[in-house]
Amino acid sequence: MAKSAREIMEILEAFDLTRCAWSAAQLVGCDPKTITAYVAARDAGADPFHRPRRPRGIDPFLAKLEELVDRSAGKIRADVVHDRLMAMGFDGSDRTTRRAVAELKAAWRAGHGRRYRPWVPEPGMWLEFDWGDGPRVAGRGTSLFCAWLAWSRYRVVIPCWDQTLGTLVWCLDQTLRRLGGAPTYLLSDNAKTVTVEHVAGIPIRHPEMVAVGRHYGCKVETCVAYDPESKGGVEATVKLAKADLVPTIANLLADYPSFAELVASCERFCEQVNAREHRETHQAPVVRLGTERAQLHVLPATPHTLALGEDRLVKKDQTISWGGVRYSTPPGWRGQTVWCHAQGEELVIVGRGRNGLEELCRHRLSTPGNPSILDEHYPDHPGGRHVHAPKPRPRTPEEVAFLSLGEGAHRWLVEAGAAGAARVRTKMARATQLARVVGPERVDQALGLAAIAGRFAEDDLASILDHLATAGQPSDLVWADEVHSVQPGTDAWGRLGQ
Numbered sequence: 200m201a202k203s204a205r206e207i208m209e210i211l212e213a214f215d216l217t218r219c220a221w222s223a224a225q226l227v228g229c230d231p232k233t234i235t236a237y238v239a240a241r242d243a244g245a246d247p248f249h250r251p252r253r254p255r256g257i258d259p260f261l262a263k264l265e266e267l268v269d270r271s272a273g274k275i276r277a278d279v280v281h282d283r284l285m286a287m288g289f290d291g292s293d294r295t296t297r298r299a300v301a302e303l304k305a306a307w308r309a310g311h312g313r314r315y316r317p318w319v320p321e322p323g324m325w326l327e328f329d330w331g332d333g334p335r336v337a338g339r340g341t342s343l344f345c346a347w348l349a350w351s352r353y354r355v356v357i358p359c360w361d362q363t364l365g366t367l368v369w370c371l372d373q374t375l376r377r378l379g380g381a382p383t384y385l386l387s388d389n390a391k392t393v394t395v396e397h398v399a400g401i402p403i404r405h406p407e408m409v410a411v412g413r414h415y416g417c418k419v420e421t422c423v424a425y426d427p428e429s430k431g432g433v434e435a436t437v438k439l440a441k442a443d444l445v446p447t448i449a450n451l452l453a454d455y456p457s458f459a460e461l462v463a464s465c466e467r468f469c470e471q472v473n474a475r476e477h478r479e480t481h482q483a484p485v486v487r488l489g490t491e492r493a494q495l496h497v498l499p500a501t502p503h504t505l506a507l508g509e510d511r512l513v514k515k516d517q518t519i520s521w522g523g524v525r526y527s528t529p530p531g532w533r534g535q536t537v538w539c540h541a542q543g544e545e546l547v548i549v550g551r552g553r554n555g556l557e558e559l560c561r562h563r564l565s566t567p568g569n570p571s572i573l574d575e576h577y578p579d580h581p582g583g584r585h586v587h588a589p590k591p592r593p594r595t596p597e598e599v600a601f602l603s604l605g606e607g608a609h610r611w612l613v614e615a616g617a618a619g620a621a622r623v624r625t626k627m628a629r630a631t632q633l634a635r636v637v638g639p640e641r642v643d644q645a646l647g648l649a650a651i652a653g654r655f656a657e658d659d660l661a662s663i664l665d666h667l668a669t670a671g672q673p674s675d676l677v678w679a680d681e682v683h684s685v686q687p688g689t690d691a692w693g694r695l696g697q
Contacts, residue, residue: 202233207247210237256291257299260284264303273307275300320349323494326378326417327386327433328371330362334445336455343440343465344370347433348378351487352477356440356465358458360541364392368411368505369540378488380495381415386433389421407505414503416496443468458543501556507549508540517576521546523567527576529559546571589613601627604639607647611655620655630660637664 213223214234224231240247267275281296326348333341342362346355355374359366375381387393394402402421412419444464446452455461473484511519513532518525521539526546537550546562562571591609593599602608615623634642645663
C-alpha cells in the first residue's frame, strides 16, 4: 500500500458509496485487492495511512548497526558499515545499508539532539555582535561588523578594514549612538579582543573591554566557547549580511570599486531589513526600536578613548606617524597626544581641546614613503615645501633708511641678492638719495619694477624713474621669452608699393 492520503480517502469514499470492492476499484481506477486491503485495515481499527514495514535481509544485523551508530555518535559512514556487514556475512547491496544507516542516524539524533527553550528577550537588555568576512576592495580584504538588538530585531552592519580592539570599540560606539542608547548586556563570542583566555572554563575578560562596558554602562558577556548557537540572532545577521553584500555566484553582485561604495551598500542593507515587517513580531524593527529606546541607558557625551583609535604624540614638525606614514596636524597641537583611526579610506585625527574631544583633520590613507602633508597646516610656509627667500632684517642706519622706502625696496634687495648684483650697498645709498629728491613713493615703485624686470645695473633705477616721469604709469610688462618677441614684424613690407 503506497497510496497518498488523498487517494486513500477516495478509495474509502468509493467503497462506502458502492459497498463493492470491484465497483469502487472502477471508480477510483485501482485494483480491487487494494480496495479490500484499505477497507480491512480501517475496519480492524488500524491506521490506513500507515505503511507496514516489510521484512528485509538486513534485519538480522540491525543490532550491530545500532551499536555502530551509537558508538560513533551518529557520525559513522554508511560505506564503512557496509564493509563490516559484508565481513559478517551480509550479502545485500550497499543501497540497503545506506537506507538502514540513514534511518538509525535520524533516530539517534532525535534522541540525542539538542533541545531548545524559546528565548523571550526583554526590551533594552541584549545587544549581540559578531564579525563576518566582507568583500575584497581593491584587492584588500574587509570585515563586516554585525550587531543585533534582540527585542526589536534591529540590525546594524558596519564595514571595516580590520578587527582590532580599537576598531571594535569604534563600531560599538557607532552602533550604540545609532540605536540611541545602550542596553544592559553586550553579547559576543570569545575573540581575543573580548576574552583573553579561559581558566577552568571561566572566561577572563579583556581589561580594556571591561573598561569600555563600564564607560557605556553595559556588561560584556560571551557565549559558551565553540557554541555559536547560543547567540543565533547575530549569527543570522552575519549570514544575511554576507549573502546580500559579498559578491558570489548566488547573488551576482559586482565587485566594489571603492570602500565608499561598500559603506553605501551596507547602509542600504540596514535600511531595507529594518524597514520591512519581521515574520516573528509582525512589526518593522525600526518601529520596535522606537519603543525599546525608552528602556536603553543614556550614552555618555564622548566616546571611549579606544573608540578614537590609537594614541600618537604630535612631533615638533606637527606630524604624527601612523602605519609607517607621516600625517600633518593643524597648528597648536605640537607635543600633545591625539588619537587616530581609519574610517573607510580616510585617517581621522581627534584631539582633546578646551571644549572636549574634537576632530582635528582628515587625511586620505597613504602608503609608507608617501607622507600626507597638508599646506593649510603650515600657514607660515605658503606654497608648500620649497627654498624660502630670507626676510630682510636691517641692522645699520643705511639699511634701515633703504628698507623704510617700502615693499619695492624689500623686493629689490631680495631679487638683487638672488641675481648676484654687484655693489648692492652703493646702489642702496643712491636710491636713498634719489628718494630725498623725487620722493620715497616714486623710488619705491621704481625699485619694485626693477626687481620684477631683473634690472640691477648702475643706471637702471634712474632710467626707470625718467620713464615713469615722461610716460606715466607702466602698462602690461613684456617678458623677453620664447613666446613674446620684441623684434619688429614684416607686416609693413606687405604694403610696399601700394
